[in-house]
Amino acid sequence: MNILLSSIVKEEDIIYMANAAKYCSLKLGGNFEYLVLPKNIDDFICYIINLQHSNINFKVLGNMTNIVPRDGIIKGVFISTKQIQSGIRVFQNRIIADCGTMLSAVCVSAKEHSLSGMEGLFGIPATVGGAIYNNAGAFGTEMSNILESVLICKAGKIKSVDAKDIKFDYRFSQFQQDKSIILSATFLLSDGNKQDIWQKMQENMQKRKNSQPGLPSAGSVFKKYNNISAGYYIDRAGLKGLSCGDAKISNIHANFIVNNGEATFKDFDYLASIIEQKVYEKFGVLLQKEVEYLGENDESTSRLSHT
Numbered sequence: 001m002n003i004l005l006s007s008i009v010k011e012e013d014i015i016y017m018a019n020a021a022k023y024c025s026l027k028l029g030g031n032f033e034y035l036v037l038p039k040n041i042d043d044f045i046c047y048i049i050n051l052q053h054s055n056i057n058f059k060v061l062g063n064m065t066n067i068v069p070r071d072g073i074i075k076g077v078f079i080s081t082k083q084i085q086s087g088i089r090v091f092q093n094r095i096i097a098d099c100g101t102m103l104s105a106v107c108v109s110a111k112e113h114s115l116s117g118m119e120g121l122f123g124i125p126a127t128v129g130g131a132i133y134n135n136a137g138a139f140g141t142e143m144s145n146i147l148e149s150v151l152i153c154k155a156g157k158i159k160s161v162d163a164k165d166i167k168f169d170y171r172f173s174q175f176q177q178d179k180s181i182i183l184s185a186t187f188l189l190s191d192g193n194k195q196d197i198w199q200k201m202q203e204n205m206q207k208r209k210n211s212q213p214g215l216p217s218a219g220s221v222f223k224k225y226n227n228i229s230a231g232y233y234i235d236r237a238g239l240k241g242l243s244c245g246d247a248k249i250s251n252i253h254a255n256f257i258v259n260n261g262e263a264t265f266k267d268f269d270y271l272a273s274i275i276e277q278k279v280y281e282k283f284g285v286l287l288q289k290e291v292e293y294l295g296e297n298d299e300s301t302s303r304l305s306h307t
């Protein structure tokens with residue numbers, strides 16, 4: 001056990017060699033060397049400040065719906081906010097939510113208070129922190145469209161940043177480049193009609209159910225290219241339904257690789273590589289991954305530096 005880590009984090013919040021498949025939406029991968037699961041936002045903030053002051057490298061995770069853990073031991077300290085389901089506060093047109101809160105819970109709260117703006121985001125299986133980090137979006141709305149400010153922790157110091165001062169782009173936020181941890185966010189919404197809001201959310205949920213496979217996945221594997229969905233290219237390259245072990249390019253949504261049971265990282269990565277190669281050969285298009293690989297010899301591990 002890492003002695004410095006256990007002097008910062010409560011022992012009951014640390015899992016040594018945690019089975020990644022148990023925690024990530026894709027249900028595969030090896031073991032996180034250290035997985036920290038804080039149970040409340042106060043403990044989380046305390047851990048982050050102390051870890052940023054120490055020389056321990058760590059990476060914060062949310063609901064683990066955009067990550068693909070490698071097989072074997074995934075070295076380092078990972079802190080998931082998925083058990084912090086505490087706070088949603090509503091003040092007139094503003095909703096403040098902690099980083100571990102599920103985005104869909106914030107959407108429901110918006111509906112309850114007749115606040116419009118988040119209808120498109122309902123159903124994205126993200127935490128608030130993960131969704132801001134990736135500037136997640138669907139049905140014409142991105143996180144950046146409704147954010148007013150974000151409370152972050154950087155170099156052990158907490159500060160509020162206005163959304164207009166944060167760089168956002170398609171599935172990009174500046175938090176992917178700097179070392180800030182997202183603690184909470186304030187959303188600014190507009191007045192709406194509760195029934196209309198709920199109807200729109202239900203319609204969007206139905207569209208998801210119709211167009212996405214109901215099997216373990218990490219959502220879209222590749223980003224759009226020139227505003228055209230990666231699924232378009234993958235489908236036309238004839239790759240739908242291709243399998244490797246228990247991993248399969250979904251017949252329902254070509255940009256989803258699903259886990260039919262016992263898929264490994266290698267199976268997933270093989271299919272992702274085939275997609276990259278075949279789409280490039282057929283269209284000259286180099287697809288960029290939307291999912292993030294976790295584990296050694298990989299760029300996400302070198303980004304394992306939230307200190």
Ligand SMILES: Cc1cc2nc3c(=O)[nH]c(=O)nc-3n(C[C@H](O)[C@H](O)[C@H](O)COP(=O)(O)OP(=O)(O)OC[C@H]3O[C@@H](n4cnc5c(N)ncnc54)[C@H](O)[C@@H]3O)c2cc1C
Pocket residue numbers: 025059060061062063064065066067081099123124125126127128129130131132133134135136137138175180181182183212217218219220292
């Ligand atoms: C079935 C399915 C459907 C999906 N549909 C969509 C969709 O419609 N639109 C869309 O955009 N995405 C979609 N996704 C992908 C995924 O939900 C998003 O990328 C989401 O933003 C990931 O959030 P998360 O909480 O799971 O983060 P994780 O996957 O746990 O982490 C993602 C990244 O965020 C960082 N991070 C997380 N929390 C923090 C924090 N508090 N501070 C700093 N960094 C943090 C992590 O370090 C990591 O790099 C889907 C995924 C699935 C499985």
